[in-house]
Amino acid sequence: MLVRTRRSGFVHPHSSDITSETHYRQRREILKWAAASGLVSLAGPFGAAMALGDTKAATGLAFSPSKVSGARSSEALTPEEDATHYNNFYEFGLDKADPARHAHSLPTHPWTIRVEGLVNKPATFDIEQLLKLSPLEERIYRLRCVEGWSMVIPWLGYSLSKLLAQVEPLGSAKYVEFVTLADAKVMPGLRSGVLDWPYTEGLRLDEAMHPLTLLTLGMYGHELPKQNGAPVRIVVPWKYGFKSAKSLVTIRLVENMPGTAWNKAARNEYGFYSNVNPDVPHPRWSQATERRIGEGGLFAKRRKTLLFNGYEEQVGQLYAGMDLRKDY
Ligand SMILES: Nc1nc2c(c(=O)[nH]1)N[C@H]1C(S)=C(S)[C@@H](COP(=O)(O)O)O[C@H]1N2
Numbered sequence: 248m249l250v251r252t253r254r255s256g257f258v259h260p261h262s263s264d265i266t267s268e269t270h271y272r273q274r275r276e277i278l279k280w281a282a283a284s285g286l287v288s289l290a291g292p293f294g295a296a297m298a299l300g301d302t303k304a305a306t307g308l309a310f311s312p313s314k315v316s317g318a319r320s321s322e323a324l325t326p327e328e329d330a331t332h333y334n335n336f337y338e339f340g341l342d343k344a345d346p347a348r349h350a351h352s353l354p355t356h357p358w359t360i361r362v363e364g365l366v367n368k369p370a371t372f373d374i375e376q377l378l379k380l381s382p383l384e385e386r387i388y389r390l391r392c393v394e395g396w397s398m399v400i401p402w403l404g405y406s407l408s409k410l411l412a413q414v415e416p417l418g419s420a421k422y423v424e425f426v427t428l429a430d431a432k433v434m435p436g437l438r439s440g441v442l443d444w445p446y447t448e449g450l451r452l453d454e455a456m457h458p459l460t461l462l463t464l465g466m467y468g469h470e471l472p473k474q475n476g477a478p479v480r481i482v483v484p485w486k487y488g489f490k491s492a493k494s495l496v497t498i499r500l501v502e503n504m505p506g507t508a509w510n511k512a513a514r515n516e517y518g519f520y521s522n523v524n525p526d527v528p529h530p531r532w533s534q535a536t537e538r539r540i541g542e543g544g545l546f547a548k549r550r551k552t553l554l555f556n557g558y559e560e561q562v563g564q565l566y567a568g569m570d571l572r573k574d575y
């Protein structure tokens with residue numbers, strides 16, 4: 248548990264939760280950012296709870312419209328409790344409750360991410376370096392899972408393009424491959440053969456460079472919970488949730504379209520692009536509507552799914568001239 252001191256307002260680790268000095272500094276960076284941006288004070292009575300990493304508060308919190316990007320301000324945030332207890336992270340089990348139950352075993356500090364492949368300056372970054380690279384922004388994005396549910400989550404991060412610019416992609420780089428951690432010692436889910444581990448994903452380079460593609464280090468005003476892909480993940484809001492790979496260890500720029508975990512597992516069900524599209528059904532179910540997690544469970548009215556998850560205006564151009572039924 249973390250405690251807040253009256254003098255500085257900073258959060259110090261309690262003796263029961265002494266983590267490494269780096270971990271502590273990383274937390275402090277995120278909290279400093281949250282305070283500086285007014286996030287904590289804006290959050291009013293929820294602020295302290297958010298800063299303390301309490302997963303129960305912040306329900307339906309209304310942020311000032313100027314902070315909203317990528318989601319209509321009329322949409323309520325998904326309660327943090329739901330966003331952190333209804334997860335897909337197959338490395339920790341197949342049940343939605345498994346990641347919250349088991350991901351505590353994931354050691355996230357120290358952590359480095361390697362950016363390599365067809366680049367001028369391959370480099371390894373630790374989390375502190377990532378935090379220094381660019382100010383964190385809050386991006387409220389819808390996340391639409393291919394299974395037919397969605398959430399609205401306030402992520403903290405910055406455009407992946409800022410990281411990619413650091414390594415200077417070569418002209419021959421056409422795709423970006425994301426490789427996530429696969430450590431059987433801490434990930435009980437690796438015993439299951441549902442996917443070919445490590446979980447990998449990919450984007451076309453122009454998709455990866457699109458400003459909406461978020462290198463994500465936090466959510467709800469604090470660092471990412473482990474079940475949500477700590478310490479660093481990708482969020483691609485116009486694509487099905489599985490494109491948003493968690494707990495990244497390598498980002499590789501490549502010439503050819505990379506294989507992806509779900510495409511390898513079921514080629515006819517999950518294509519490379521995986522853009523949210525109400526008109527292209529999954530072979531086993533419709534994608535026309537979705538259930539918003541936190542809205543009255545199974546009895547809540549389903550919402551209409553929007554093309555590109557509602558981000559058509561921003562990303563539609565990337566697919567001009569493509570047949571989205573063929574390139575699903
Ligand atoms: N490494 C890894 N990343 C992953 C997954 C996974 O199983 N392993 N599941 C994906 C799926 S299907 C979804 S819907 C989102 C869920 O993200 P969230 O739990 O933060 O909402 O993570 C994606 N990223």
Ligand SMILES: [Mo]
Nearest residue numbers: 392393488489
């Ligand atoms: Mo998903």
